[in-house]
Amino acid sequence: MLKVGFLGGGRMGHAMAKGFIAAGLTKGEHIIASCIPEDKISVESFKSIGATSTFSNPQVVESSDVVIIAVKPTVVRTVLNEAKPAIKDRHLFISVAMGVSLKQIEQAVPKGTRVIRAMPNTPALVRRGASVFVCGSSANESDAAITKKLFESVGICEQVPEYLLDAVTGLSGSGPAYIYVLIEALADGAVRMGLPRDLAYKLAAQTVVGAGQMVLDTKEHPGQLKDNVTSPAGSTAAGLYWLEKCGYRSAVIGALEAATNKCKEMGKSIEQSS
Numbered sequence: 544m545l546k547v548g549f550l551g552g553g554r555m556g557h558a559m560a561k562g563f564i565a566a567g568l569t570k571g572e573h574i575i576a577s578c579i580p581e582d583k584i585s586v587e588s589f590k591s592i593g594a595t596s597t598f599s600n601p602q603v604v605e606s607s608d609v610v611i612i613a614v615k616p617t618v619v620r621t622v623l624n625e626a627k628p629a630i631k632d633r634h635l636f637i638s639v640a641m642g643v644s645l646k647q648i649e650q651a652v653p654k655g656t657r658v659i660r661a662m663p664n665t666p667a668l669v670r671r672g673a674s675v676f677v678c679g680s681s682a683n684e685s686d687a688a689i690t691k692k693l694f695e696s697v698g699i700c701e702q703v704p705e706y707l708l709d710a711v712t713g714l715s716g717s718g719p720a721y722i723y724v725l726i727e728a729l730a731d732g733a734v735r736m737g738l739p740r741d742l743a744y745k746l747a748a749q750t751v752v753g754a755g756q757m758v759l760d761t762k763e764h765p766g767q768l769k770d771n772v773t774s775p776a777g778s779t780a781a782g783l784y785w786l787e788k789c790g791y792r793s794a795v796i797g798a799l800e801a802a803t804n805k806c807k808e809m810g811k812s813i814e815q816s817s
């Protein structure tokens with residue numbers, strides 16, 4: 544079974560670990576994550592899935608074949624410096640850190656280390672993730688295949704060129720947060736109109752799931768699917784008019800631009816501090 548280590552056992556690391564176990568790709572006993580000792584939530588989250596947590600980044604590398612870099616972008620270099628003496632030829636490194644380029648990661652590990660940069664999202668926890676990845680200069684076809692297998696076990700996964708990574712981060716990496724705000728707002732509106740809150744969350748969440756599944760399964764244009772819901776002089780047209788009046792589309796488009804730009808800024812600031 545695959546031995547997977549997480550440098551950084553936070554929220555994204557835990558979501559992937561739990562998803563990989565649920566998919567049967569590995570078991571808790573083959574997973575190890577590094578956590579800050581005071582970070583009891585992270586330690587407990589890995590314990591709850593039968594995995595080991597440690598305070599030592601080199602120990603994570605020593606115990607694993609695939610090492611997932613899941614610390615915040617600003618600590619990637621520090622963590623790799625600590626882990627470097629433990630890196631051997633067998634290791635495949637997969638970084639999920641926002642904005643950190645393949646070049647920046649490859650500079651921090653021994654020459655020839657096989658590195659992949661990926662962008663997953665937290666719904667990997669329930670195996671409904673959306674991920675992309677790009678291979679580094681030493682990664683081979685078998686590394687790409689392992690990465691695809693890992694991420695496809697917890698959702699969909701596409702191989703893309705690296706220049707798309709920041710925009711992907713703005714879309715599917717950050718996207719769950721935009722959708723949670725939408726679900727909250729839908730429920731708040733429904734409660735305002737008299738629905739009990741539990742029912743409102745349930746209906747709002749299932750509506751998001753159902754609409755997304757319609758786009759994936761029917762392959763129809765989202766505009767056509769929208770038209771199919773919108774009866775002449777009906778309630779949906781009234782709701783859509785209000786959304787457009789409040790700048791719904793431009794708010795979403797602007798959010799993607801802001802998130803993408805933040806990734807680019809992060810990459811630049813890491814470059815400048817090296």
Ligand SMILES: NC(=O)C1=CN([C@@H]2O[C@H](COP(=O)(O)OP(=O)(O)OC[C@H]3O[C@@H](n4cnc5c(N)ncnc54)[C@H](OP(=O)(O)O)[C@@H]3O)[C@@H](O)[C@H]2O)C=CC1
Pocket residue numbers: 550551552553554555556577578579581582585600612613614615616618621622639640641662663664665716717
């Ligand atoms: N959350 C998400 O939806 C997504 C996140 N990502 C990427 O995943 C990475 C992690 O994000 P996320 O899980 O949200 O962040 P978290 O802060 O939840 O996780 C990072 C973890 O690393 C720990 N950590 C900090 N310093 C060290 C260290 N020196 N050695 C070992 N562990 C350390 C943190 O501990 P402490 O909290 O005590 O500092 C924390 O538990 C980021 O690079 C992010 O860009 C990518 C896609 C989606």
Ligand SMILES: O=C(O)[C@@H]1CCC=N1
Pocket residue numbers: 641712716717
């Ligand atoms: O907010 C962040 O920086 C990370 C990257 C994508 C999702 N969460």
